[in-house]
Amino acid sequence: MIIRTLKYPVVLCCLCLISLEAYSGYRTFLDPRSMAMGGTGAASASKFNASYHNPALIAFNRGDKPDKIHISTSQGLREIYTGDLEKKLIAFQESDLTEDLIDPTKTSTIDGILDVTGRYYDAIQDLNLESYRKDEMVAFNILADTLPVTLNFYLRSDYREMTVIRNLDDELLSGIISQAEAGITPNFTRIGTDISSTVDDTTYKITEFGVTVATTNVIDYNIPISWGFTPKLHQVNASHQARKIEGYDLNNRDGATVSQNQLEWNLDVGFAALLTDDFITDVMGLDGWWLEGEWVFGFVGMNLFPTDFTPFRVARDPGRYPGTKRAIQANYQVGLAHYREDYMVTADLDLNEAEVYSFEGMTRFLSLGSEYYWRDDFHLRAGLRFNLAQTSEGGKDKALISGGFLYQAHQFSLEASALFNDEERGGSVGVGLAF
Numbered sequence: 162m163i164i165r166t167l168k169y170p171v172v173l174c175c176l177c178l179i180s181l182e183a184y185s186g187y188r189t190f191l192d193p194r195s196m197a198m199g200g201t202g203a204a205s206a207s208k209f210n211a212s213y214h215n216p217a218l219i220a221f222n223r224g225d226k227p228d229k230i231h232i233s234t235s236q237g238l239r240e241i242y243t244g245d246l247e248k249k250l251i252a253f254q255e256s257d258l259t260e261d262l263i264d265p266t267k268t269s270t271i272d273g274i275l276d277v278t279g280r281y282y283d284a285i286q287d288l289n290l291e292s293y294r295k296d297e298m299v300a301f302n303i304l305a306d307t308l309p310v311t312l313n314f315y316l317r318s319d320y321r322e323m324t325v326i327r328n329l330d331d332e333l334l335s336g337i338i339s340q341a342e343a344g345i346t347p348n349f350t351r352i353g354t355d356i357s358s359t360v361d362d363t364t365y366k367i368t369e370f371g372v373t374v375a376t377t378n379v380i381d382y383n384i385p386i387s388w389g390f391t392p393k394l395h396q397v398n399a400s401h402q403a404r405k406i407e408g409y410d411l412n413n414r415d416g417a418t419v420s421q422n423q424l425e426w427n428l429d430v431g432f433a434a435l436l437t438d439d440f441i442t443d444v445m446g447l448d449g450w451w452l453e454g455e456w457v458f459g460f461v462g463m464n465l466f467p468t469d470f471t472p473f474r475v476a477r478d479p480g481r482y483p484g485t486k487r488a489i490q491a492n493y494q495v496g497l498a499h500y501r502e503d504y505m506v507t508a509d510l511d512l513n514e515a516e517v518y519s520f521e522g523m524t525r526f527l528s529l530g531s532e533y534y535w536r537d538d539f540h541l542r543a544g545l546r547f548n549l550a551q552t553s554e555g556g557k558d559k560a561l562i563s564g565g566f567l568y569q570a571h572q573f574s575l576e577a578s579a580l581f582n583d584e585e586r587g588g589s590v591g592v593g594l595a596f
Contacts (some may be wrong), residue, residue, distance in 0.1 A: 191237030197565025197578030199544020200532025203496025204459035217431035220375035239587025289328035476570030
């Protein structure tokens with residue numbers, strides 16, 4: 162069946178050898194800290210997940226003894242339902258709508274044509290862009306926290322599986338209805354082959370290896386600034402199959418047929434600065450109790466060289482294997498984080514709209530997050546995320562709420578998070594060790 166029960170992942174010990182076959186899909190959103198804090202990270206990411214949000218931040222907060230090795234692993238999963246795809250699809254296939262449309266006895270009169278075609282048209286419109294999506298991620302990091310630079314070697318594997326119903330018959334059916342309403346009897350000779358609405362199965366597998374390098378310097382007003390960059394290799398495999406709605410079998414779908422391996426390199430860059438009280442007061446001219454504490458500003462550009470790739474297709478069957486070109490687009494973000502004694506709050510904003518791989522609709526996120534230091538070894542996290550670029554297309558991401566925690570004792574850390582809204586649910590967990 163398409164609709165599966167969400168199984169939250171179990172993370173293996175970070176010292177074990179783990180298989181990184183495929184797993185996530187929503188850019189960098191499925192690591193535990195970012196998921197718990199609404200998708201933020203441009204100004205607030207920390208060691209283990211900074212490579213995925215702002216490379217500059219791996220060099221922040223070294224502490225008094227920076228010469229350490231950190232090892233971490235994390236795994237995340239989320240599912241999105243934009244409607245009751247399974248129930249609606251089965252109801253349509255078990256109805257007589259298609260049989261009535263191709264039955265000449267039902268379309269022998271103008272009234273019959275309007276009745277049969279109208280019912281089919283309404284049903285296809287109701288099914289249009291019903292969808293289901295699952296994203297998974299596995300990541301592994303080895304971070305060397307030294308002077309003068311900090312290095313993080315990471316391997317991340319992302320996987321996306323998606324099913325979406327596409328109404329491709331709107332123009333055909335509208336034309337038939339218009340002709341019938343004008344008193345013209347349409348030609349139904351080829352209607353059985355002309356109707357072409359499909360159920361599309363799409364998968365993406367993106368495996369990425371990168372090395373993040375960052376360093377911190379102090380400039381005027383004792384402002385620490387950090388610069389970082391991540392050269393990386395990523396391999397993309399993708400599959401896109403389309404079947405007519407009438408012949409699509411929910412319980413016996415074909416296995417994914419993936420494209421040829423496409424190995425390419427890319428680059429992320431990041432900047433971060435800690436704004437001191439003196440700078441805020443003397444240079445920016447601001448004052449007040451609400452400015453107390455530390456402020457961190459971050460800017461990041463991810464995937465600076467956009468990558469186009471085409472899912473698998475075959476020349477003799479372009480309908481079933483559309484092979485539409487997709488892009489992993491460049492993404493630019495700014496972030497601001499405010500740290501106080503007992504808590505921190507942060508906000509990120511996407512500076513450009515981005516296509517979410519092959520899912521319909523554009524995204525531009527405003528992400529809000531917070532972390533409360535309940536105890537030195539236990540932190541609570543919460544967040545909100547809003548899509549400012551919602552469209553009428555399918556798969557648009559709406560507001561969601563998330564939460565999680567961090568437990569750190571001695572050299573060990575454990576993170577976990579969960580997110581949900583009316584259509585989406587997910588969870589992530591990670592462990593780490595320092596030596």
